[in-house]
Amino acid sequence: MTGSRATNALTVSKGCAVQTTRALPEEVPVALVYNGTTQAVMMATPCDLVDFGRGFTRTEGWGTPDSIDVVAHExxxxxQMWLPEGEAETLATRRRAMAGPVGCGLCGIDSLEQAARTVPAVTATATLTPTQIASAMRALRDGQALHDKTRAVHAAAFFDLKQGLVAIREDVGRHNALDKLIGATVDCTVGAVVLTSRVSVEMVQKSAMAGAPVILAVSAPTTLAVKTAEAANITLVALARDDTFEVFTHPNRIQTEEASDVA
Incomplete structure (x- = not known):
């Protein structure tokens, strides 16, 4: 599955019309099925779906599936995922059977407490330099193959402090892209999650569940995202472009002389 499909379009420029072909991202319903029961239906780009299932399970706090199968229907x-019996029992207390639009990462929850769920504090002590942050943002821009084709998807990447950018996943939904990335990354404690999107609270929650100590983002965070990152001991860096960025929480992980002056 490539994640995109050639689509005919009529391009109009300066009053002249030309028949063209444009690559557009695919968007299909993807059902996340655990032990035979559908727990979520998300609109997603149909690629890297094993990573998607593994990452979604991990960020929901349901452990690791024993097996994952991707089955296409009309x-x-x-x-289709199978969880150990103990983890499967957890699903009964928080059923999330729903249709989730790509822009929403909290659809299907049934209480305010679930929306503001407490996530474990991150204990990793990884630190980054401004040079590494700039390198991570450049690598993110250069690695967005599906975005370059379609101009219509988000990306999430992982920057390993020793190896550089080691994984990147794309999707029409930013939450889906992050779940795919987490599913593809064995150890998120040794570097930073890098995002093309704004940082909402769900993106911080998912990163915390994966143990990522640093989030780097092109766009700005919400106030709740900052509050959640502070509580989860995550260093939140946003508006990162070229050699300029803003640190909103736990600046001790950023190796600059000015870091101690950031609130």
Whole structure:
């Protein structure tokens, strides 16, 4: 699955019309099925779906599936996963059978407490230099193959402090892209999650569940995201472009002389 499809379009420029072909991202219903029961239906780009299933399970706090199968149907795709018996019982207390639009990462929860769920504090002590942050943002821009084709998807990447950018995943949904990335990354404690999108609270929650100590983002965070990152001991860096960025929480992980002056 490439994640995109050639689509005919009529391009109009300066009053002249030309028939053209444009690559557009695919968007299909993807059902996340655990032990035979559908827990979530997300609109997603149909690639890297094993990573998606593994990452979604991890960020929900349900452990690691024993097995994952991707099954295509006429009207969508099922990611069929099997959890150990103990983890499967957890699903009964928080059923999330729902249709999730790509822009929402909290659809299907049934209480305010679940929306503001407490996540474990990150204990990793990784630190970054401004040079590494700039390198991570450049690598993110250069690695967005699907975005370069379609101009319509988000990306999430992982920057390893020793190896540089080691993984990147793309999707029409920013939460989906992050879940795919977490599913593809064995150890998120040794570097930074890098995002093309704004940083909402769900993005921080997912990163915390994966143990990532640093988030780097092109766009700005919300106030709740900052509050959650502070509580989760995550260093939140946003508006990172070229050699300029803003640190909103835990600046001790950023190796600059000015870091101690950041509130």
């Amino acid at each position: 009207n969508g795709i099922e990611v």
